[in-house]
Amino acid sequence: MPQEQYTHHRSSMPSSEGPQVYKVGIYGWRKRCLYFFVLLLMILILVNLAMTIWILKVMNFTIDGMGNLRITDKGLKLEGDSEFLQPLYAKEIQSRPGNALYFKSARNVTVNILNDQTKVLTQLITGAEGTVFPKSIETPNVRADPFKELRLESPTRSLVMEAPKGVEINAEAGNMEATCRTELRLESKDGEIKLDAAKIKLPRLPHGSYTPTGTRQKVFEICVCANGRLFLSQAGTGSTCQINTSVCL
Numbered sequence: 001m002p003q004e005q006y007t008h009h010r011s012s013m014p015s016s017e018g019p020q021v022y023k024v025g026i027y028g029w030r031k032r033c034l035y036f037f038v039l040l041l042m043i044l045i046l047v048n049l050a051m052t053i054w055i056l057k058v059m060n061f062t063i064d065g066m067g068n069l070r071i072t073d074k075g076l077k078l079e080g081d082s083e084f085l086q087p088l089y090a091k092e093i094q095s096r097p098g099n100a101l102y103f104k105s106a107r108n109v110t111v112n113i114l115n116d117q118t119k120v121l122t123q124l125i126t127g128a129e130g131t132v133f134p135k136s137i138e139t140p141n142v143r144a145d146p147f148k149e150l151r152l153e154s155p156t157r158s159l160v161m162e163a164p165k166g167v168e169i170n171a172e173a174g175n176m177e178a179t180c181r182t183e184l185r186l187e188s189k190d191g192e193i194k195l196d197a198a199k200i201k202l203p204r205l206p207h208g209s210y211t212p213t214g215t216r217q218k219v220f221e222i223c224v225c226a227n228g229r230l231f232l233s234q235a236g237t238g239s240t241c242q243i244n245t246s247v248c249l
């Protein structure tokens with residue numbers, strides 16, 4: 001009991017030292033490091049903001065699009081020259097009304113038309129030598145640039161031109177040539193083949209044999225074999241085609 005009273009009396013006595021003050025915070029080198037990191041973070045934020053503004057200005061970002069690319073109600077509108085480094089997929093590509101649409105490449109330009117299974121149905125390849133169509137093409141008009149030649153060629157396969165109402169080949173200011181390695185066939189199933197010209201030349205027709213007796217004339221007649229082959233026979237007072245029937249063999 002006396003011990004408890006002594007303890008209570010001691011605790012109730014006022015302290016002569018006064019209240020103790022505890023400092024809360026970061027001081028010394030820790031405070032300097034914190035200020036340094038805060039300053040560094042502010043500098044990085046300002047540099048990042050400046051770079052973002054510079055990129056937006058250089059790339060010409062607007063609410064309508066970026067650079068020459070504009071977003072419209074009908075799709076994307078591209079103005080000026082553009083370069084595509086990856087394949088371009090589009091439903092429709094068209095130029096401004098009244099202006100031409102140009103495709104420029106350092107090598108070939110290839111256009112593939114795919115089906116639902118992503119298989120190539122038709123392919124268009126253009127380069128320095130011309131345009132290559134691995135399969136068929138449908139067009140109302142094929143023409144060359146002014147003062148340049150138009151050549152239709154199939155190096156390894158056949159070349160077929162057909163139309164339900166006719167095919168017209170016209171050269172207004174030049175010649176027209178058709179060259180082949182084996183046979184050139186002109187066939188009309190229900191109509192006729194007409195050669196309408198002031199002069200018709202067949203310089204490489206075979207000549208039938210002629211007799212050295214008599215006066216040799218420079219006039220020939222055209223003879224037709226039973227198989228349709230043509231040859232020249234020296235003209236006489238009568239027809240000489242029957243004399244030179246050996247050409248038809």
